Amino acid sequence: MYPRPGDLLTRVLATGTFDLLHPGHVYFLTQARALGDELFVIVARDSNVTHKPKPIVPEEQRLEMVNALGMVERAFLGSEKDMFEPLKHIRPDIITLGYDQRFDTDMLEKELTKRGLPANVVRIPLSKECPFCSTGAIIKEVLRRYG
Numbered sequence: 367m368y369p370r371p372g373d374l375l376t377r378v379l380a381t382g383t384f385d386l387l388h389p390g391h392v393y394f395l396t397q398a399r400a401l402g403d404e405l406f407v408i409v410a411r412d413s414n415v416t417h418k419p420k421p422i423v424p425e426e427q428r429l430e431m432v433n434a435l436g437m438v439e440r441a442f443l444g445s446e447k448d449m450f451e452p453l454k455h456i457r458p459d460i461i462t463l464g465y466d467q468r469f470d471t472d473m474l475e476k477e478l479t480k481r482g483l484p485a486n487v488v489r490i491p492l493s494k495e496c497p498f499c500s501t502g503a504i505i506k507e508v509l510r511r512y513g
């Protein structure tokens with residue numbers, strides 16, 4: 367579906383909610399892109415964001431913003447039912463995890479191999495400090511000023 371010409375390119379995949387884009391997201395995606403030749407992104411579905419408050423920005427608009435970023439080859443909305451489903455089409459060589467993404471790198475690598483989708487899982491560290499490099503911090507400040 368997403369051709370891999372001669373398998374010469376290293377395809378990296380990053381995932382996340384990407385609600386209210388900020389420089390922390392830019393850092394995360396820039397670091398991910400630097401690990402390979404092309405960066406694909408899976409944007410989390412509204413229905414799957416259950417580990418924190420529901421996103422402010424609807425999924426189609428979050429997708430549009432991520433797709434507009436220069437380091438991103440292509441972004442997609444993820445599956446609502448099975449997080450491994452889109453990987454069958456994207457076939458990444460490397461999957462990056464954010465500093466706060468609740469997956470264990472070794473466990474995820476094992477699960478991927480079990481499904482015939484082997485990939486290296488790499489953790490990207492937190493960026494240098496910045497007052498609004500977190501969606502939660504932006505929302506908190508908006509509430510402080512206007513709430």
Ligand SMILES: Cc1cc2nc3c(=O)[nH]c(=O)nc-3n(C[C@H](O)[C@H](O)[C@H](O)COP(=O)(O)O)c2cc1C
Pocket residue numbers: 381382383384408409410411412414415443444445446448449450451452461464466467468469
């Ligand atoms: C390998 C991988 C595949 C994923 N696929 C999907 C998916 O298909 N659909 C989805 O809604 N979320 C998917 N997710 C989850 C999210 O994109 C994201 O990781 C999750 O919402 C928690 O991260 P965040 O708090 O940084 O948003 C996937 C995560 C990983 C690590």
Ligand SMILES: Nc1ncnc2c1ncn2[C@@H]1O[C@H](COP(=O)(O)OP(=O)(O)OP(=O)(O)O)[C@@H](O)[C@H]1O
Pocket residue numbers: 381382383384385389390391393394418463464465466467490491492493494499500501502503
């Ligand atoms: N400041 C940052 N430095 C490095 N990575 C970041 C930073 N902010 C976000 N990321 C990464 O970007 C990805 C998507 O982030 P997410 O959509 O969860 O936003 P967030 O700003 O971390 O949200 P929240 O504040 O609600 O936790 C995640 O993998 C996360 O680890």
